[in-house]
Amino acid sequence: MRTVSTLAVLTTAVLALTACGESQPAAAPGKSVILITPNPVGTNSFLQLSVKGAEAAAKEIGASFKLYESKDPTSIAQNLDAAVRAKPTVIVGVSFSFDDLFATVPKQHPGQQFLQVDSCAKGQQANLTCVSFKEHEAAYLAGVEAGLLSKSAKLGVVAALDSPFVHRWIDPFFAGAKSVNPSAAGTPLYVGGNNPFSDPARAKSQAQSLTGQGVDIVAAAASAGNQGVFEAAAAEGAKSFGVDVNQCAQSPGTIIDNVLKHVDVAESAAIKDIAAGKGGGVKVYGLKEGGVGVNALDDDVAASKCTIADSPDVVAKVKQVRDDIVAGKVTVADPLAG
Numbered sequence: 254m255r256t257v258s259t260l261a262v263l264t265t266a267v268l269a270l271t272a273c274g275e276s277q278p279a280a281a282p283g284k285s286v287i288l289i290t291p292n293p294v295g296t297n298s299f300l301q302l303s304v305k306g307a308e309a310a311a312k313e314i315g316a317s318f319k320l321y322e323s324k325d326p327t328s329i330a331q332n333l334d335a336a337v338r339a340k341p342t343v344i345v346g347v348s349f350s351f352d353d354l355f356a357t358v359p360k361q362h363p364g365q366q367f368l369q370v371d372s373c374a375k376g377q378q379a380n381l382t383c384v385s386f387k388e389h390e391a392a393y394l395a396g397v398e399a400g401l402l403s404k405s406a407k408l409g410v411v412a413a414l415d416s417p418f419v420h421r422w423i424d425p426f427f428a429g430a431k432s433v434n435p436s437a438a439g440t441p442l443y444v445g446g447n448n449p450f451s452d453p454a455r456a457k458s459q460a461q462s463l464t465g466q467g468v469d470i471v472a473a474a475a476s477a478g479n480q481g482v483f484e485a486a487a488a489e490g491a492k493s494f495g496v497d498v499n500q501c502a503q504s505p506g507t508i509i510d511n512v513l514k515h516v517d518v519a520e521s522a523a524i525k526d527i528a529a530g531k532g533g534g535v536k537v538y539g540l541k542e543g544g545v546g547v548n549a550l551d552d553d554v555a556a557s558k559c560t561i562a563d564s565p566d567v568v569a570k571v572k573q574v575r576d577d578i579v580a581g582k583v584t585v586a587d588p589l590a591g
Contacts, residue, residue, distance in 0.1 A: 284316035285341035286524060289332045291350035292450060293322045297477040298497040299516060303347045303370055306517030310524035316342055326350075333358060343368050343527045345520070349418055355381055366527050370520050372418075373535055382532045384523045387539030389425040390578055391512045392472075393585045394540075394547045394571050395494050396429020398510055399470045400437045401567045402492070403430070409463035410441045411456050411482045412474040413449040420588035422474035422496065422512060428586065433570070440468065450476040457481030464489040470509070473500075483507055492560065499548055501559040510561040513546045541579045550575060 288307040294300040304320060311318035319341075321332040333354055336344045345368045346355060355374035359367045359381045366380050373383030399408050408430055410423045427439030442459040444452050456478030460471050464485060472494040473482035479495060483504035486493040495501065495511040519538050526532060538544020548557045549571045555562045562568075577583040 284311075284314055284528060285319070285339070286311040286316050286343055286345065287319045287321060287336040287339060287341045288345045289321045289323060289329065289336060289347070289351075291323055291329055291348050292448075293324065294320075295451060295477055296480070297451060298479075298500065299371075299476055299514070300347065302497060302514075302516040303345070303520060306520035307345055307524060309517065310521040310528075313521070314342075314525055314528045316528070330354060337362055337365060340365065342366065343524055343532075345370060345524065348372055366532050368520070368523055368527060368532075370516065370523075377535070379533050382523055382527055383535040384519045385535065385537050386514050386516075386519070386544050387537065387585075387587070388421040388512065388514060388545055389587050390540045390585050391514070391545035391547055392422045393425040393429035393432075393578070394549070394575060395472065395510055395512050396426040396431075397433050397571055397574050398429075398547070398549065398561060398564075398567055399426065399472070399494070400430030400432065400434035401570065402509060402564065403434070403437065403470050405467050405469045406434060406436045406438060407466065407468045408437055408439045408470050408472070409460075409466075409468040410439070410472045410474055411444065411459045411463070411478075412441055413444050413476055413478065415441075415443045415445075417589050419474060422472070424588045425585050426472055426494075426512075429574075432574075440466065444475050444478055449478075451478060453478045453481030453484075455481070457485045460485035460493075461489075464491050470494070472512075474512075479503075499557055499559070501548070501557055505558060506560060508559055510547045510549055510559050513548065515544050515546075519544055540575055546575075547571065 290300050323329040343366045347370045349372040352374045359378040368382045370384050412419050423441045430437040444455045456475040460482040463471050470492045471486050473479035487504050487507045492509050497514050501508040548559045549561045549568045
C-alpha cells in the first residue's frame with residue numbers, strides 16, 4: 254500500500270481512462286461487488302484477506318465479484334473510474350491509499366455505494382461506509398509477549414513505512430513490552446524504497462541490522478516483505494511476530510505469535526449491510542468487537558504452530574491484559590490520534 258497524496262489531482266485527469274488490464278465494463282444486471290486493491294495481491298496477506306472477505310460477501314448476497322489490482326496511484330484512479338462506470342452494488346477500496354479519491358468521488362456519484370476498508374476519507378459522504386480497526390490494541394498484546402519472552406530486552410520492528418498509521422504496529426508493541434519489562438528497549442527500522450509493502454529483500458536486510466545490534470525479537474510489519482524478516486530472524490536464532498493472519502507456519506519455531514486483523518470478517522459484514530440498504534458510517538473493530546487479536550487468545554493455540562503455545566504462563570498474562578483493555582482498565586495509546 255502506498256500513500257496517494259497526488260490522487261486528488263489525478264482524479265479528474267483519468268475520468269476517460271479504463272482500468273489497467275481491464276476493458277471498459279458494461280453495467281451488469283443484478284448485484285455485483287468490485288474490489289480495488291492499491292497493489293497487486295500476490296503474497297500480501299492483508300490484501301488476500303480483503304479478497305477473501307469480498308468474495309465471501311458476494312457469494313452470500315448472490316452477487317458477481319470482480320477484482321481490480323492496482324500498481325500505483327495512477328492505476329488506482331483508473332480502476333476506480335472503471336468501477337464507477339460499471340455501476341456495481343458496492344465499490345470496495347482497500348487502505349489509506351483511497352483517502353484522497355474517496356474524499357471526492359463518492360460526492361460526485363451520490364447514487365453509488367462505496368466501502369473503504371482500513372481507513373476513512375475526510376469529509377465522509379453518506380454513500381461511503383468505512384471499516385477500520387484498532388490494530389494498536391493487538392500490537393500491545395504482542396508486545397506483552399515479547400517483553401516477557403525476550404532474553405536480551407532488546408526488541409525491534411521492521412515496518413514498511415515511517416507513518417502514523419504504520420506506527421500502530423510499532424509504538425504499542427514497545428509499550429506493551431515495557432508494561433511487563435521496564436528495561437525493554439525498542440528499535441524500529443523501515444523498508445522504504447519504491448515498494449515498501451512488497452520487498453522481502455530490503456525487509457530482510459533491516460532485520461539483519463537489528464539482530465546484529467543484539468535484538469532477539471523482531472516483529473514484522475512489512476506486509477509481503479515479512480518473509481524476509483522471518484528468514485533473517487531464523488538465521489540468527491532470533492524470534493519474530495507476524496501480522497494480519499497466522500504466519501507461524503512460514504517459519505516453524507521462529508514466530509512467537511501474530512498481530513491478527515480479521516479484515517475478511519469485518520469487510521464481509523459491511524458489504525452485506527450495504528447490500529441490505531444499511532450503509533454509511535464508520536464501523537470500528539477492536540479487541541472488544543473481536544476484530545483484532547493474537548493467536549494466544551485462540552482456544553486452539555496449541556495447533557497454531559506459534560511458539561507462544563509453549564508458554565502457558567505468558568498466554569495467561571495476555572488474556573488478562575486483553576480483559577483489562579476491553580474493560581477499560583488499560584488504555585492503549587493510538588499513534589493515529591496524535
